[in-house]
Amino acid sequence: MPTATTTMEAPTTATAAQRMRPVSRASEFAFRGLCLAMASVVLVLVLIVGYQLWRGAGHTFHRFGLSFLTKSDWDPNANSFGALPFIYGTLVTSLLGLLIATPLAVATAVFLTELAPNWLRQPLIFLIEMLAAIPSVILGLWAIFVLLPVLNEHVFPFLQKTVGFLPIFSGTSFGGYSVLAASLIIAVMVLPIITSVSREILRSVPDLQREAAYGLGATRWEVTRIAVLSYAKKGIFGAMILGLGRALGETMAVTMVIGNANEIKSSLFAPGNTLASVIASQFNEAADDSYRDALIAVGLVLFGITLIVNLCARLLLKFGTADAGAVH
Amino acid sequence: MSSDNPATVAVPTNRAPAVSSRVVNFPASSALPAVSPTDAVAIDAREVNIFYGEKHAVIDATLGIPARSVTAIIGPSGCGKSTFLRCLNRMHELTPGARMTGSIRLNGENLYDPKVDPTVVRRRVGMVFQKSNPFPTMTIGENVTVGLRLNGVRDKAFLRERLEDALRKAALWDEVKSDLAKPGISLSGGQQQRLCIARAIAVQPEVLLMDEPTSALDPIATAKVEELMNELKRNFTIVIVTHSMQQATRVADQTAFFYLGKLVEFAPTRELFNNPREKQTEAYITGRFG
Ligand SMILES: Nc1ncnc2c1ncn2[C@@H]1O[C@H](COP(=O)(O)OP(=O)(O)O)[C@@H](O)[C@H]1O
Numbered sequence: 001m002p003t004a005t006t007t008m009e010a011p012t013t014a015t016a017a018q019r020m021r022p023v024s025r026a027s028e029f030a031f032r033g034l035c036l037a038m039a040s041v042v043l044v045l046v047l048i049v050g051y052q053l054w055r056g057a058g059h060t061f062h063r064f065g066l067s068f069l070t071k072s073d074w075d076p077n078a079n080s081f082g083a084l085p086f087i088y089g090t091l092v093t094s095l096l097g098l099l100i101a102t103p104l105a106v107a108t109a110v111f112l113t114e115l116a117p118n119w120l121r122q123p124l125i126f127l128i129e130m131l132a133a134i135p136s137v138i139l140g141l142w143a144i145f146v147l148l149p150v151l152n153e154h155v156f157p158f159l160q161k162t163v164g165f166l167p168i169f170s171g172t173s174f175g176g177y178s179v180l181a182a183s184l185i186i187a188v189m190v191l192p193i194i195t196s197v198s199r200e201i202l203r204s205v206p207d208l209q210r211e212a213a214y215g216l217g218a219t220r221w222e223v224t225r226i227a228v229l230s231y232a233k234k235g236i237f238g239a240m241i242l243g244l245g246r247a248l249g250e251t252m253a254v255t256m257v258i259g260n261a262n263e264i265k266s267s268l269f270a271p272g273n274t275l276a277s278v279i280a281s282q283f284n285e286a287a288d289d290s291y292r293d294a295l296i297a298v299g300l301v302l303f304g305i306t307l308i309v310n311l312c313a314r315l316l317l318k319f320g321t322a323d324a325g326a327v328h
Numbered sequence: 329m330s331s332d333n334p335a336t337v338a339v340p341t342n343r344a345p346a347v348s349s350r351v352v353n354f355p356a357s358s359a360l361p362a363v364s365p366t367d368a369v370a371i372d373a374r375e376v377n378i379f380y381g382e383k384h385a386v387i388d389a390t391l392g393i394p395a396r397s398v399t400a401i402i403g404p405s406g407c408g409k410s411t412f413l414r415c416l417n418r419m420h421e422l423t424p425g426a427r428m429t430g431s432i433r434l435n436g437e438n439l440y441d442p443k444v445d446p447t448v449v450r451r452r453v454g455m456v457f458q459k460s461n462p463f464p465t466m467t468i469g470e471n472v473t474v475g476l477r478l479n480g481v482r483d484k485a486f487l488r489e490r491l492e493d494a495l496r497k498a499a500l501w502d503e504v505k506s507d508l509a510k511p512g513i514s515l516s517g518g519q520q521q522r523l524c525i526a527r528a529i530a531v532q533p534e535v536l537l538m539d540e541p542t543s544a545l546d547p548i549a550t551a552k553v554e555e556l557m558n559e560l561k562r563n564f565t566i567v568i569v570t571h572s573m574q575q576a577t578r579v580a581d582q583t584a585f586f587y588l589g590k591l592v593e594f595a596p597t598r599e600l601f602n603n604p605r606e607k608q609t610e611a612y613i614t615g616r617f618g
Pocket residue numbers: 380383385403404405406407408409410411412423
């Protein structure tokens with residue numbers, strides 16, 4: 001057999017090779033060069049942004065030192081800048097948003113991977129992806145016209161009546177514009193990413209783990225608990241951190257509902273500001289250089305926090321999956 | 329049983345490994361226990377048919393599996409061994425599109441009665457899988473007792489007692505007794521598989537199903553698990569799927585040969601390998617196909 005194949009193919013290969021164009025070194029070279037150039041553009045952009053942030057922020061940090069991060073008064077008229085209220089606002093809205101979104105997202109992911117019948121799965125996934133595609137500004141408008149009135153007229157009064165003894169649920173409402181409204185909006189915005197990453201994580205749980213639990217006479221819920229969720233818990237934590245990365249930088253919708261107040265208030269019903277929303281809402285009115293530099297410094301702080309959080313997410317996801325791999 | 333230790337099975341060098349595994353090195357001196365006619369039937373499967381959508385995977389299988397003995401299911405890959413095994417504890421119901429007709433009785437009780445909950449069936453009929461699958465987030469101890477805890481057992485002393493008993497029965501106690509708080513996946517492959525056996529027997533099932541439990545193990549770990557089966561059959565009815573005929577001859581009291589979804593022959597192991605009644609059985613055990 002092998003000899004027959006060789007004798008039959010030999011002439012064909014020869015002609016084919018003769019008919020083919022010689023390998024073009026020039027096009028190969030151009031292709032590589034072009035890709036390299038395109039990739040460099042991205043790199044250069046990042047460097048430029050980083051440099052601008054650093055230079056602008058430099059003046060501010062030079063003037064205030066680290067107290068820029070710890071001072072809580074932000075008074076452009078008095079030329080005094082402390083970013084603590086925004087750091088606080090960012091952390092509170094992001095964490096609260098995450099706290100609200102995660103149970104929903106994980107439950108949705110569990111439903112999608114473990115329970116949903118096939119015909120329902122794809123439509124649901126599509127809907128969740130649609131949620132991620134809604135422009136931030138549209139969500140903001142929806143919040144202003146629907147969410148804020150509901151919060152103002154029903155939710156806040158109810159919370160005040162029932163758990164109002166807690167400082168976070170006391171105080172007056174300002175038409176619904178509040179840290180809590182921003183947290184809810186953030187929850188809506190990070191829900192899709194946490195859901196889809198969690199879904200991937202749950203899908204990566206080997207069926208053998210599920211069968212181990214079923215084989216012991218576990219019910220569906222028990223299988224989900226002991227075989228699926230506990231196996232996936234690191235990965236789900238990674239998904240949360242990934243969501244946190246999004247939450248920290250969320251700007252447009254948050255700016256529209258948070259009420260833009262430059263102070264730290266214990267009440268979630270009070271307006272506030274985040275690192276992102278203060279830049280968005282005040283940059284246009286920042287007339288003098290020191291004001292503008294202070295806002296740029298706020299940007300640098302946001303950049304730093306986001307970078308660290310994303311790095312942590314990556315590490316967690318990596319080790320989460322590495323662990324899962326070591327199981328077998 | 330030294331002559332058929334898996335490490336010493338002679339592999340004829342002129343054959344490909346796949347073929348050589350079909351050559352049964354039947355020990356001449358072996359005193360395999362025959363199925364005694366007084367043995368009670370634990371599992372009574374009648375006219376079992378299993379389908380995956382249109383695919384007819386098991387065709388009209390009828391057999392009675394005796395209690396407190398080891399029954400092996402052999403046959404070429406894809407002949408329906410796993411499918412048949414999995415319908416013995418209704419595990420096949422987890423596969424979308426799988427259907428079963430016929431009846432399976434466990435000690436007289438119909439496992440497919442509409443009133444019977446499949447989770448209860450799986451508590452009575454435990455399972456060990458081809459690849460060991462301890463729960464990675466649980467310790468060795470937790471892995472063994474998880475089935476009991478799922479069933480609402482909270483009594484610490486009782487759990488502790490069952491833990492030791494199951495690990496002893498799985499011949500693992502001496503190796504892990506001081507490491508019970510270590511993760512289950514810190515054990516070696518063979519130990520992990522015995523841990524899974526301990527996990528399955530901790531809930532004291534009536535039947536233990538094993539689907540190629542040693543196919544991922546080295547010869548020494550395999551020998552340990554096989555030895556274990558001999559011990560376990562004093563308390564449990566064991567059904568094992570194996571692709572190794574040597575293994576069937578070593579561990580099984582009776583053997584069922586499946587081919588193309590049909591149960592071709594079911595006989596005491598010795599009889600099936602020494603005097604097969606069916607042509608197909610003979611062809612298979614002499615390595616003419618597989
Ligand atoms: N989930 C499934 N869906 C469709 N067909 C299947 C499925 N599982 C097994 N089969 C088919 O059923 C037959 C028997 O499979 P199986 O019981 O796994 O064989 P064995 O364990 O003997 O190797 C094979 O032809 C296989 O392709």
